[in-house]
Amino acid sequence: MKRHAIAAILLGLLFCTVICGCGSSKGENELVDGYYTAVMSDYSFGWKEYVTICVMEHKIVSAEYNARNKAGFIKSWDSAYMRSMNSVTGIYPNRYTRDYAAQLLEKQGAEEIDLLTGASSSGGNFRRMTAALLESAKTGNTDIQVIESEHEEE
Numbered sequence: 346m347k348r349h350a351i352a353a354i355l356l357g358l359l360f361c362t363v364i365c366g367c368g369s370s371k372g373e374n375e376l377v378d379g380y381y382t383a384v385m386s387d388y389s390f391g392w393k394e395y396v397t398i399c400v401m402e403h404k405i406v407s408a409e410y411n412a413r414n415k416a417g418f419i420k421s422w423d424s425a426y427m428r429s430m431n432s433v434t435g436i437y438p439n440r441y442t443r444d445y446a447a448q449l450l451e452k453q454g455a456e457e458i459d460l461l462t463g464a465s466s467s468g469g470n471f472r473r474m475t476a477a478l479l480e481s482a483k484t485g486n487t488d489i490q491v492i493e494s495e496h497e498e499e
Contacts, residue, residue, distance in 0.1 A: 376400045377485035383474035387494035392420050394467065396474040398449070400482050405453055408446040410471055412438070434463030445471045455479060470494075 377400065384395040392412035399407040412420035420426065421439040431437040441464035448458045455475040460468035470492070477490040 374483065375403045376405070376479070376482040378402065379482070379485060379487050381478045381481050381487060381490075383477050383481075383490040383492055385470055385474070385494050386491050388415070389466075389470075389494065391415070394470050394474070396446075396471060396478060398475075398478055398482070405450055408449045410442045410446045412467075430463075436461055436463040438464075438467075441467060449475055 380397060380399050382395060382397040385393055387393070391414050393414075394410070394412040397409045398405050414420070421442050423438070427437040427439060441461050444461060445458060445468060449455070449471075452458065455472045458468065458472055458475070460472075474490070474492050477492055481487070481490055
């Protein structure tokens with residue numbers, strides 16, 4: 346009788362462990378809540394790009410994409426740069442940085458981001474930084490990720 350009671354208790358504990366464990370297990374592609382940042386390793390045309398995301402309840406809820414110059418000035422705030430780039434390419438940093446960040450929030454992935462004509466180099470960097478951030482977010486690694494630049498500034 347005692348053996349049956351012990352066996353029933355152990356079986357009950359095993360059942361509870363399986364049921365509770367299944368509900369709380371972290372999926373393979375599930376993101377860990379937190380803030381994650383990636384920066385390019387080098388400056389390009391005087392700017393160093395970066396992306397910061399916030400993950401809450403396992404999904405990206407905010408994304409900031411921009412670039413800073415050596416003085417710390419933000420690229421999308423540079424009106425002269427905006428006018429110059431817009432006249433040549435038809436696009437400017439304040440537009441494409443917001444577009445790429447919005448695509449990330451909508452699609453929740455780096456590969457699906459559509460590159461914009463005139464900002465494809467920045468878009469490629471955004472994809473690379475975002476892919477690294479998503480890998481970091483899967484493990485909860487909040488260290489700043491430095492992404493090797495394809496072209497170093499001379």
